[in-house]
Every structure is written in C-alpha cells, then in structure tokens.
Amino acid sequence: MNQFSFTKMHGLGNSYIYVNLFEETLPESLLSPLAVKVANVNTGIGADGMILICPSDIAPVKMRIFNSDGSEGKNCGNGLRCVAKYVYEHGIVQEPSFFIETLSGLVKAEVTVENGIVNSVTVDMGKPRLQRSQIPMAGPEAERVVAEPFEVDGKWYEITAVSMGNSHVIFYVDDITKAPVTTLGPIVEKDKRFPEGVNVEFVEVVNDHELHFRVWERGSGVTQACGTGACAAVVASVLNGKTARDKETLVHLAGGDLIITWTKEGNVRMTGPAETICTGVYYY
Numbered sequence: 001m002n003q004f005s006f007t008k009m010h011g012l013g014n015s016y017i018y019v020n021l022f023e024e025t026l027p028e029s030l031l032s033p034l035a036v037k038v039a040n041v042n043t044g045i046g047a048d049g050m051i052l053i054c055p056s057d058i059a060p061v062k063m064r065i066f067n068s069d070g071s072e073g074k075n076c077g078n079g080l081r082c083v084a085k086y087v088y089e090h091g092i093v094q095e096p097s098f099f100i101e102t103l104s105g106l107v108k109a110e111v112t113v114e115n116g117i118v119n120s121v122t123v124d125m126g127k128p129r130l131q132r133s134q135i136p137m138a139g140p141e142a143e144r145v146v147a148e149p150f151e152v153d154g155k156w157y158e159i160t161a162v163s164m165g166n167s168h169v170i171f172y173v174d175d176i177t178k179a180p181v182t183t184l185g186p187i188v189e190k191d192k193r194f195p196e197g198v199n200v201e202f203v204e205v206v207n208d209h210e211l212h213f214r215v216w217e218r219g220s221g222v223t224q225a226c227g228t229g230a231c232a233a234v235v236a237s238v239l240n241g242k243t244a245r246d247k248e249t250l251v252h253l254a255g256g257d258l259i260i261t262w263t264k265e266g267n268v269r270m271t272g273p274a275e276t277i278c279t280g281v282y283y284y
C-alpha cells in the first residue's frame, strides 16, 4: 500500500488537502484520481479538492489545484493564502513576501505573522483578463462581457465575465438568500458558451464598497468561499458601476469575509485568513 502525508487547510471554509511535494512524490497519472478520492467525505478525508505545494524553477514555490471532480484548475485564491501560510510556517520561505507560481502565472503573497503563526495573507492576484477570448467564452474575441444578455432555458439574465487566471461569470441578484446557486449554477458551469467550463457567482450589492457573494465552483459545486471568484465579483462590480475602483471592498462569502481592491494600477489585491485544520497520513 502507498501513502503520503497531508495537511488539511481552509480559507473561509474552502478546504483542500495539501500535499508537500518538496517531501512527497506522487505519480502524475494518479493526481486527478487521488483528488477525487481524498475529497470524498465518506471514503476519503473530505474537502473541496487537493492542492499540491511544489518546487518551482521561477519562484520559491508552485501551487497546483485539483477540484473534487479531479479536474485541474488554473488558479485558487483561498488556496494561495493557505500555500503562503504553509510555506512560511514550514521554513520553505523565510521572507514575509514572496512569489508563488500558478498555472496562470506568478502572484505575490505577503504574510502577516504573530508569534510565528500566519493569520492573514494578502495576495496580489495580478490583472484581471477581460477579453471574451481570455475567459474563454464563445463570441467576438476582443470584446468584454459586461452586463451581456444571456439566455438559459428560455429565461434571460445579464452576465459579466472575468478571468482571474481561471474563468468566472457573475450574476447580480436582489437577495443573496434566494440566489439560484444549486439550480442555475450547475447548468451555467457546463454551458457550451464556456468551452472550458466556468465558476458561477451570484452577487448582491450592499453599497459601493460591500457585496454579498455565493458560488457554484467549476469542478467542486457549492463551496463556502472562492477567492478568485470574490476578486472577479469586485472587478465585475467596478465594470458595472456598482462599486468604486481603487477602494477596499468587503466581500461577505458564506464562510466569512475577504477585503479586495482593484487598484488604479490594474492589479487585484485580496486579503483574508488561512487556517490549518489537521495533518495526517493518507493510504492508497
């Protein structure tokens, strides 16, 4: 029987099984099936997926994220904060500010430390990608998708699409408690107009610096929080004239709050917590 050591961590209830590939070796062909297995709440450990903390040629560390259905995501905001906490607390990095490589590029993390423990992380998530071809979404390539009419099963909605390295589509709702997360979410996730699938977010605007947010994640379904999704929601809200650019926006997710700013320089900064739940050994 094979085995590996893991750490289960979460950012606002968005939990993953973290495997330190500085110390462990996992065959590439098993990564996707292992993510499905460890994520299973009955027969595995139980989580929204699996995240690998890997050596990198261009940064001190690289993150790879697998959703609970085994698909590989290109970015993960809550995962980045947890990876930052892990590598700092395990001495893989010594400075409080460092780069992390993702499948969609480099991001910069800054950890806030108290008595050797990281309790908050700010990640400069880089610039949102707004052209339709960058989402990617079917239609005229160079255009942005902002308040665009979108039909599902004979009903019309307005959508805004944003890539934070991974793809997001935002629907505005009047009352977040009535958002059709589990009904519209899975249909839109697999809609053919999004050839790579999409993370589906529902947003209620509270005021020009505060949003309520719920998510149906590509490959994982309902989660308590999605960091890249919250960043995309803030960008979408600026594009739709609902919140202000270069001003902190408080995003209320099911699992807690994130502070996000789309700066005038163009980058999106996200600040929030990262927590360790437990460590253990998984047998497969």
Ligand SMILES: N[C@@H](CCC[C@H](N)C(=O)O)C(=O)O
Residues within 6 Å of the ligand: 014, 065, 067, 072, 073, 074, 075, 076, 077, 078, 079, 166, 167, 199, 217, 218, 219, 220, 223, 225, 226, 227, 228, 229
């Ligand atoms: N929970 C994440 C995003 C995880 C990946 C996503 N489901 C995808 O496939 O793009 C976050 O915190 O950003």
